[in-house]
Amino acid sequence: MRIQQLSELLEYVANCRLGMSKLYKRLHRNADSSRVKLMLEYFQQHEQHIYDTLESYIEDAPAKILDTWYQDVVFEDFLKRCDETSLPANMDEEQLLELHLDLENRLIALLEKTAELTSSNDAKSALLDVIRVAQTQQKRLVHSVLRMDDI
Template structure:
């Protein structure tokens, strides 16, 4: 994959969250349990909100920062993998949660890797801030899922 400006990477992060939402919708369509469907709807909403948050970040970020080129590349194509993922019917809720954590962790690790490889403190701080935000959202998700599972 080629080098990209931060703006394009943020759009890629948006695409990942949109792909997660689409994947959870596809899984929900195959579910029979109302509780599982409710959880998957919650997960879809979480991903749509993440897309909106990235949009707001792009709108308010310093244009000079957004146009700064990353000094490293990445070969991940998470949205494509989500679109092509074969789903087994009635996947268990535990498997759905494990899949969600795996996908989120891949995205977080990619952002952390790019932050660590950044050559300016501004890029490092911006990407590191996104990593911390994603991690906080993931913790909140786990907390909410545990509450739902306990019901």
């Protein structure tokens, strides 16, 4: 995937979040463990929430920031990765969390790479805010999953 404008990047990341939600829905159908199914439902809701938040951000962000142009920002076909990812029916919570963190960290790395290439201070600041929020949400998600272990 080649990204040329910040608006394209944010739309792509939002769509990747939907791809993750679909992956978790598919894994839910095959999972044996009720605890894993519970985590998958939580992850689905989490990804849908992030998608909705990003879409709202894109609608409200100034065109000046969204129209920032980039050269040579290339990223893997993340949606294909989600479509081709599978875990065994007997997956455990740790395997699922590892998968989630791997996928999420790939998206955060894309945002960080793009922020490094950004010359506009406003666009860079906006990207750094998105990264900060993503990292904060990731920490909260991990804490929530760890609390599930205590139940």
